[in-house]
Amino acid sequence: MPVLFLLMLLQALTQRGFLETQGVLYPQAAVNDSGHVIGEVQLRYEGFYKPWSNFQIAGALDLRSDTHHQTERVLRLDWDDRGRQRPLLSLQRLSAQYRHGGLTVEAGKQLVRWGRTDIVNPTDRFAPRDFLTVVDNEFLGIHAVRATYERGSNTIDVIWSPRLTPSRIPLLNQRWFIPPEGAPAFELTRDVPAGSQSGVRWSHVGFVEFAAAAYSGFDNLPSFEVTPGNPVVREAYPELRMFGGDVGVPLQLVSIKGEAAYFQSPDHRADSYVMYVIQLERQAGEWFFVGGYGGESITERGTQNADFNPIRGLTRTILARAGYTIDTNRSIAFETAVRENFDGLWAKTEYSQAFGQHWRLTAGFTLIRGKATDFLGQYNRNSHGVIVVRYSF
Amino acid sequence: MNRIQTVFGILTLLSLSAAALAQDPQAIIREVQARAKSASQRYEGTLTVIEGTNKVTEKRWSFERIGSHGDSKSLLRFSAPAEVKGVALLVVNHPDRSSDQWMWTPAIGRERRIALQSRSQRFFGTDFSFEDLEERDIEQFDHRLLGEEQLEGADCWKIESKPRQGKVSQYTHSHVWVRKDNYVVVQIENFKKTELIRRAKYSNIQRVQNIWTAHNIEMFDAGRKSRTILVFEKLQYNLPMKDENFTIQAMRREP
Numbered sequence: 019m020p021v022l023f024l025l026m027l028l029q030a031l032t033q034r035g036f037l038e039t040q041g042v043l044y045p046q047a048a049v050n051d052s053g054h055v056i057g058e059v060q061l062r063y064e065g066f067y068k069p070w071s072n073f074q075i076a077g078a079l080d081l082r083s084d085t086h087h088q089t090e091r092v093l094r095l096d097w098d099d100r101g102r103q104r105p106l107l108s109l110q111r112l113s114a115q116y117r118h119g120g121l122t123v124e125a126g127k128q129l130v131r132w133g134r135t136d137i138v139n140p141t142d143r144f145a146p147r148d149f150l151t152v153v154d155n156e157f158l159g160i161h162a163v164r165a166t167y168e169r170g171s172n173t174i175d176v177i178w179s180p181r182l183t184p185s186r187i188p189l190l191n192q193r194w195f196i197p198p199e200g201a202p203a204f205e206l207t208r209d210v211p212a213g214s215q216s217g218v219r220w221s222h223v224g225f226v227e228f229a230a231a232a233y234s235g236f237d238n239l240p241s242f243e244v245t246p247g248n249p250v251v252r253e254a255y256p257e258l259r260m261f262g263g264d265v266g267v268p269l270q271l272v273s274i275k276g277e278a279a280y281f282q283s284p285d286h287r288a289d290s291y292v293m294y295v296i297q298l299e300r301q302a303g304e305w306f307f308v309g310g311y312g313g314e315s316i317t318e319r320g321t322q323n324a325d326f327n328p329i330r331g332l333t334r335t336i337l338a339r340a341g342y343t344i345d346t347n348r349s350i351a352f353e354t355a356v357r358e359n360f361d362g363l364w365a366k367t368e369y370s371q372a373f374g375q376h377w378r379l380t381a382g383f384t385l386i387r388g389k390a391t392d393f394l395g396q397y398n399r400n401s402h403g404v405i406v407v408r409y410s411f
Numbered sequence: 412m413n414r415i416q417t418v419f420g421i422l423t424l425l426s427l428s429a430a431a432l433a434q435d436p437q438a439i440i441r442e443v444q445a446r447a448k449s450a451s452q453r454y455e456g457t458l459t460v461i462e463g464t465n466k467v468t469e470k471r472w473s474f475e476r477i478g479s480h481g482d483s484k485s486l487l488r489f490s491a492p493a494e495v496k497g498v499a500l501l502v503v504n505h506p507d508r509s510s511d512q513w514m515w516t517p518a519i520g521r522e523r524r525i526a527l528q529s530r531s532q533r534f535f536g537t538d539f540s541f542e543d544l545e546e547r548d549i550e551q552f553d554h555r556l557l558g559e560e561q562l563e564g565a566d567c568w569k570i571e572s573k574p575r576q577g578k579v580s581q582y583t584h585s586h587v588w589v590r591k592d593n594y595v596v597v598q599i600e601n602f603k604k605t606e607l608i609r610r611a612k613y614s615n616i617q618r619v620q621n622i623w624t625a626h627n628i629e630m631f632d633a634g635r636k637s638r639t640i641l642v643f644e645k646l647q648y649n650l651p652m653k654d655e656n657f658t659i660q661a662m663r664r665e666p
Contacts, residue, residue, distance in 0.1 A: 034496040066665055076665060115664065122660055131520040157520065168660045223511075223659065227524060266524060270579075273526040301529035345635075346460050346468050346536035375469065375492040410493035 035063040038408040042151075046399040048193035058084040062110070072118060076128075078111035078159075088150050088189065097127065099158050100183055100210065104148065111159050120168040127159045130177060132219055132231055133277050134264035137337045137355070138312045138329060140279035140293040141231045141262040143217060144177055146185040146238040152194050152328055152397065153364055153384060154404075158183055175219040182236045184210055184255055187326050196396045198324075204244075208253045211236050217260075226267050231279075233260040241287060241325040256288035256322075273299040275310075283320070290318035293333055308339040331393030334358050347372040355394065362394030363387045380406040436554035436570045440587070443594045444480055444549050447622060449648040452476040456487075456641050458537055463636035470495070470537065477652045481506030481548030484657035495535065500525075501662045502544055509579045510545040515662045522659055531581035538609065538632040538639035542581055551578040557586065562598060563614070566591045582608060590616075593623045607633045620648045 040058040047054070060082040068074045082104060083089050089104040096105030097112075113126030133139030144162065147155040162179040188194035190206060215235020222228055236255045243252040262279025278294035297310025314333035332355055341351045354365040368382035383403045388395020458470040470492060476485040481504060488499040497517040504510045512525035530542040552572040560569050567588040574580040581603065588598040599611045609632055613625035624646060631638045655661065 034493060036494070074664070117664070120655055120658075120660075122664065129520045166660055168655075168658050173660065268524065268526040268528075271528060273524075273528070299526065301526065301532050304533070306529075306532075343533070343536070345462055345466075345637075347466075372468075372492075372494070376494075378494060408494070410496075 030068050031065060032068075033063065033065045034411065035061070036408050036410045037061050038406060040404065040406045043403045044193065044400060045403075046401065048399050050191060050195065050197055051193035053086055053193070056084060056086045056088075058082065058088075064111070072116060074115045076111055076113050076115065077109065080105075080108045080110050082106065086192065088192070098183070099186075102186065102189065102208075104150065104186070122166045122168075123163070124166075125163045127161050128164065129157055129159050130162060130164060131157070132175075132217075132229075134227070134229070134266050135275050135277040135295045135297050135310065136308055136339060137297075137310070137353075138277075138293075138295050138332050140277050140281075140295065140329075141219075141229075141233075141260065141264060143231075143233040143235070143238075143258075143260055144179065144215070146183045148186040149326075149328055150186055150188055150192070150194065152188060153366070153386070153400075155328070158186070171223045173221045173223075175221070176216075177218075178214060178216045179235070180214050182211055182213075182215060182238060182255060184208075184240065185238045187240060187253075193400055194397070196390075199390075202249065204249045204251045206242075206251050206253055208240075209255070211255055211257075213257075226265065228263065228265040230263040231260070232262075233258070237283075237288065239325065239327045239329070241320075241322040243287070244323040254287070256283050256285035256320075258283050258288070271300065275299065280317075286320060287322040288320040289316050289322075290320075291316045291330075293330065295337075297337070304343040306339075306341040308337075310337045311335070312337055328393070335362075335394075357388065357392055357394060361389045361392035362396075364394050364397075376409050376411060378406075378408045378410070380404075380408070434556065436556040436568070437549070439556075439568055439570065439589055439594070440549050440552075440554050440572075443589055443596060446594050447624075448479045449620075449622060450477070450479070451650050451652045452646070452648050453650055453652075454643045454646040455490075456643060459640045459642075460537055461638050461640070468492075468536070470535070475652065475656070476546075477654060477657055478504075480504070480546050481550060483546050484654070485544075485546070486657055486662060487544070489535070497665050498535065499662045500534070500541075500544065501657065501659060502546075503657075504546045504548070506548055506550055508551075508577050509542075512541055512544075513659055513662060517665055522663060527579045530579070533632075538630040538635070538637055539641075540581065540609070543609070543611070543630065547572075551575055559591075560588065562588050562590075565597065567597060595623045595625065597625070609633065619646055622648055 038060045042056045044054050062080050064078040066076050090106050093106055096108040099108055111127055113124050113128040115124040130144035133142040144160055146158045149155045160179050160183045162177050165176045167174045217233035219229055219231040237258045240253040240255055243254055259282045260279050264277035267274045276296045280292050282290045292315045295310055295312045297308055300307045312333040312335050336356045339353045343349045348371045351368045356363050364386050366384045370380040372378045385401045386397045388398055390396050453475045456472050456474055460468045471490045472487045474487045476483055483504045485502045489495045499515040501513045502510050513522045515522045525541050531540050534541050552574055555571045557569040557571050560567050567590050570587045572585045572587055582601040583604055584602050586600040587596055590597050595616055597613050600607055601609045612629040615626040616623055617626055626643045628641045629638055
């Protein structure tokens, strides 16, 4: 009997994951970081348990470390992912999903993505990121209850999250934090708001696909409050309201995608602004091209001293991406972002090859150039090469 | 005498009808479609991709379809290799136009619509293009009988299919071989003008729940000189399935 039960349990369980090692080489030294080489290792295990056809539990566990103290050295199970460093052992996802007809409800820690465009997504408000390496970031899960109701070609997505998960910003003693010139040493304190965040998105699928979204909560990227003479800089997450939408039009020659949002805050320190992205996509043989423009227009300037916002940092920018599939196992990819005033450039090239059923090797180089006053250009000493070996299971 | 005359008359009528059917390519294809019709289908597929350099890779997917031909939806989900486990493709076929397709990639948590101009692209490193994963419906093509040929020892009709207006296709026309004895398609050659783009060979034909079904499809990409062999396993028809399991939300639900 226990064997039968175990077999039933195993039948309802599916799993996947990977073990990844990564080496990053920075040829140039940085002002606040003497390290040139960083080694990272990450083990991810994902499991899905589906005891009934309409109920599923999904979980993902990360075990990671590195040579540069980007990851904590304390072994504890982290459920929040709200620390300044990456946790050594963390639950990336643990959620229960129930489905009835067109209604799906998922509760727990989960990844939520909104928006349609690639590279920059103004409406993607429930997706904080790990920006320890600013130009090569990854998404963080949030605690939320998500209800999705799909009927015909329309879907309503309602999300409530009890508290904010802030994006992870660069560490002060590492190269992706650029200290302001001439600034004295300072300490950073964090003030993460306790309130909840919520949002709703209606999307329609047809020849033209479109969506409208609204969000109320907090910015997951901080602004900084500096008091003259005080060595403590306060990191704040201003309240934020967002109204936006996205559209996709597949034409004979190209597909057009657009996404725009208006951001407004009752907090006088935060800017009110409109952010938009328009992009064209085209497939030609084994080539895939995406080209677009990300723009921003500030409608009301806030009183904040400074902020860290890589999303806004990629606006007023021409964005492009191209990929070429060499064969079943090999591909190359190019990505670039060029500021419209040419003050900043980010260009990434990557070669990837699979070996057998489980192994993949990726090698790439990222070039960053520009003026220190530009968001992209300030990282001009952070061009780097990377090599990644992944074993998937 | 009258009875013999009646029987003779009926037989003559039947043979004339059969001859007429045999000469009408539209009717042949309609019969192919009618005999293959099922309310739903499920199988597990093993794909062996053999590159022109003889490098071999293997992939696996599970496939489910509800409805038939121009009025159907299908969802396929990769189970191997490990790095693409969970990647899914939803195809919504329409009777009067090209299908709609969306792909779900769990690693980025986003679905992506496959644009019409991308349908000629290889599907995940196989020799099937996205378009080849659509279900063909008779009403989207004009058919012309090119003749009769033997293929793998079986008598076949060779029929030319040209997409009608409204059906966007990478192929200008196709040659379809239909076995005369059981109305099963055994080969399709897809052309762009006079150039052969892909050839699909259907073999290991077995009767499953009264439907003659090829259990092997070998797709040959003439440009790349590579081929993919899809082997059907655990194939079943007419299983109870729900429409709500063939939507974008269903595609996003893992695994």
